[in-house]
Amino acid sequence: MMQDLPLSDAYQFIEPGPVVLLTTQMPGRKPNVMAMSWHMVLGFEPALIGCVVARANHSYAALLTQGEAVIAVPPAGLARIVTGVGNCTGDDTDKFGNFDLTPLPAARVAAPLIGEAIVNLECRLRDRTMVKAYDMFVLQCVKGWVNPALREAPMLHHHGYGAFSVDGERVTLKSRMK
Amino acid sequence: MMQDLPLSDAYQFIEPGPVVLLTTQMPGRKPNVMAMSWHMVLGFEPALIGCVVARANHSYAALLTQGEAVIAVPPAGLARIVTGVGNCTGDDTDKFGNFDLTPLPAARVAAPLIGEAIVNLECRLRDRTMVKAYDMFVLQCVKGWVNPALREAPMLHHHGYGAFSVDGERVTLKSRMK
Numbered sequence: 230m231m232q233d234l235p236l237s238d239a240y241q242f243i244e245p246g247p248v249v250l251l252t253t254q255m256p257g258r259k260p261n262v263m264a265m266s267w268h269m270v271l272g273f274e275p276a277l278i279g280c281v282v283a284r285a286n287h288s289y290a291a292l293l294t295q296g297e298a299v300i301a302v303p304p305a306g307l308a309r310i311v312t313g314v315g316n317c318t319g320d321d322t323d324k325f326g327n328f329d330l331t332p333l334p335a336a337r338v339a340a341p342l343i344g345e346a347i348v349n350l351e352c353r354l355r356d357r358t359m360v361k362a363y364d365m366f367v368l369q370c371v372k373g374w375v376n377p378a379l380r381e382a383p384m385l386h387h388h389g390y391g392a393f394s395v396d397g398e399r400v401t402l403k404s405r406m407k
Numbered sequence: 408m409m410q411d412l413p414l415s416d417a418y419q420f421i422e423p424g425p426v427v428l429l430t431t432q433m434p435g436r437k438p439n440v441m442a443m444s445w446h447m448v449l450g451f452e453p454a455l456i457g458c459v460v461a462r463a464n465h466s467y468a469a470l471l472t473q474g475e476a477v478i479a480v481p482p483a484g485l486a487r488i489v490t491g492v493g494n495c496t497g498d499d500t501d502k503f504g505n506f507d508l509t510p511l512p513a514a515r516v517a518a519p520l521i522g523e524a525i526v527n528l529e530c531r532l533r534d535r536t537m538v539k540a541y542d543m544f545v546l547q548c549v550k551g552w553v554n555p556a557l558r559e560a561p562m563l564h565h566h567g568y569g570a571f572s573v574d575g576e577r578v579t580l581k582s583r584m585k
Contacts, residue, residue: 245564248425391582397575404569
């Protein structure tokens with residue numbers, strides 16, 4: 230179902246600013262997943278992503294100690310699940326089980342892919358310089374997966390307080406970028 | 408036309424990941440504007456935004472030396488202008504004049520607001536720790552403006568190579584966030 234995504238294309242799924250799901254895996258524990266909207270592309274090659282995982286999040290310790298995570302981009306059809314994931318904590322909830330998300334084994338990190346996602350990006354923590362000041366992590370994508378059937382699926386964009394935009398029309402305008 | 412936007416609401420316009428326009432002003436020069444999709448929210452209060460302005464951009468020197476910029480969120484109706492702005496350089500182009508964008512005086516920075524935008528965020532450079540490694544700037548919003556007539560206007564999201572999504576439906580789901 231998930232096919233190889235060239236790492237140089239990873240930015241095309243993060244640059245539009247979707248709500249994403251971040252999975253982590255602590256040894257001997259169930260995998261965890263959080264919803265995240267504070268992220269940005271930081272580089273094409275290597276494919277770098279900056280993101281905020283606040284220290285209040287259950288995922289913070291896993292990301293900091295394991296140094297690995299998967300960023301999954303959910304299609305808009307998962308809106309209720311995404312909101313549910315974002316409104317409870319892995320401290321006391323098995324979120325994959327609770328929300329019927331399918332964990333799939335990743336190739337290069339311990340954190341799982343999400344079977345229902347458009348794209349899964351396996352990431353390693355590359356730079357923790359900004360963690361102290363902003364809870365901001367710089368991740369490097371080390372392996373990408375795309376579900377071809379969902380490649381152009383609408384994404385969700387969060388406006389705060391549970392308000393989302395769903396992608397509508399796609400337009401392509403002339404660009405000089407090669 | 409532009410009304411006060413509380414700084415604590417600024418994130419609601421950046422978190423959804425729109426293509427934005429960044430204006431800068433070098434003393435004695437015409438104001439400049441660039442298109443930008445590599446940005447993220449870094450904090451609610453103070454309202455902090457991280458963004459990449461690559462050193463190849465004409466705006467890089469202005470942002471670094473003046474320490475000020477305005478982030479303007481254009482409505483999707485400006486797609487052609489946004490693409491035009493993103494495909495030429497302020498080195499040799501008066502972009503405000505060329506693309507019929509209306510520069511309006513800001514309250515707290517020298518860079519201009521954009522009259523056609525949904526929101527304008529006056530920003531000061533707060534942290535340049537990540538400039539060397541990633542051309543990434545941390546900006547603090549010091550004054551916000553919103554055009555009430557455009558408050559819910561669809562935004563643009565960039566997928567690379569001139570391909571954009573336009574916001575469609577808005578949905579609101581129950582959130583525990585207050």
